[in-house]
Amino acid sequence: MQTETVKKGRERTAQEKISDILKKKMTFSFEVFPPKNDKPIEPLLQTLEKLYQYEPDFISCTFGAGGKNVGRNEEVLRAIVDSGHNAMAHYTCIGQDEEDILHTVENFQKIGIRNMLALRGDFPEGWTGTQGAFAHADRLMQFIKRKFPSMTLSGACYVEGHIQARSLDADIAHLRSKQDNGAEFLTTQLNYDIDAYRRFIDRIRKAGITIPVIVGVMPVLYKDGVIRMTLSNGCSIPAPLSRIIGKYGDKPEEFKKAGKEYTVNMIYQYMNEGIDGLHLYSLNKYRDLAEIIEEAGIRGTF
């Protein structure tokens, strides 16, 4: 009986638009990425089973620019939806003409997806444009919204500005265009600087961007990962994090322990800013993430 109730509740959740959940509460969610085409999917399915225990409001699945692993992406999304959980499909328009876009979004709808993160994507090496129907995410959103009005769209945002943007002002002006073209909420790229986040929120609200902002948190677990991701995205490493790198950079276990504490603290700081949603980049790992979630008391230990 109880199982039946839980199942029914989950079925309802699975069909919910994230924009509707955001009207009611702070969302809690995870991001996963599909395994490469030649790798088994089972380890990720096992990780997902464990992540479900934390009752996420949704789980998002990344999309390989150019649609390299579109089959795997759909397999992961289908597994999330079939388990009765809400999914958000990432999608990039690199190398995609209108037909490709229509085909993929139709497939998403067939799977039961009602939420998409619509992105331009990073250019593959040597490319200077998307070589597809749309040059930027705002136009992609306009197209999807016109063809699939019931699809809820999210857009990416960058607390310190996108790495290719000529300035944060320019990036925020383009962000406004995402809202005007159908984005119902935004999801941030990783950011370790809470002061930068506060300034960003002030600036976007002044710029007339009123939609909710879900904060993407990249756990601090590996020194090389932190350095690679911050450099490739043009993000700051604040002093407390740089101290952890300096002190424990050559001691992976100690680095991870200090990094988890840093992550828990960062989650509290974000929550105290009144964020609309917390989105954990899971890196397809379970154990470290579970420790962070339970240590922060967000889920699991009530």
Ligand code: FAD
């Ligand atoms: P855009 O909004 O098009 O912005 C790109 C640049 O162009 C920015 O500098 C912006 O200021 C500028 N710009 C925007 N609109 C205009 C305009 N109308 N005219 C002129 N300039 C403009 N990548 C993947 O490949 N797969 C994923 O699954 C994925 N998931 C992501 C999830 C999140 C939460 C985030 C934040 C990023 C993700 N990315 C992913 C990375 C993303 O694809 C890259 O950051 C990409 O370089 C930019 O995508 P965008 O949608 O923000 O592009």
